[in-house]
Amino acid sequence: MNNVKLIIGIILSLVIGLFGGYYYGNSQGKKAGLSEGKSTGLTEGILTGRQQVLDEQKKAQEEALKKAQEAANPFSNIEDSANPFKDAYKNPFAQ
Numbered sequence: 001m002n003n004v005k006l007i008i009g010i011i012l013s014l015v016i017g018l019f020g021g022y023y024y025g026n027s028q029g030k031k032a033g034l035s036e037g038k039s040t041g042l043t044e045g046i047l048t049g050r051q052q053v054l055d056e057q058k059k060a061q062e063e064a065l066k067k068a069q070e071a072a073n074p075f076s077n078i079e080d081s082a083n084p085f086k087d088a089y090k091n092p093f094a095q
Helices: 002-072
Strands: none
Touching: none
């Protein structure tokens, strides 16, 4: 009878230890996961914000370049009259 109580006590202490270890490990894992997720989220947020700024700068730069190219082309307003042979040849395979 004494051995049965000892075995039940050992099994009960192992089960309690198992649950306690699971709870402690889970709480430590959550802390590490939250801190890692926080740093990853901050990094991704910074990269996303930076990419948006770079996209806006690139778009503004492309628009400025397009305006500069249009201003530099002296034939932009007279494109149709600059080519006297524009309608001289009709491609028979073109639709």
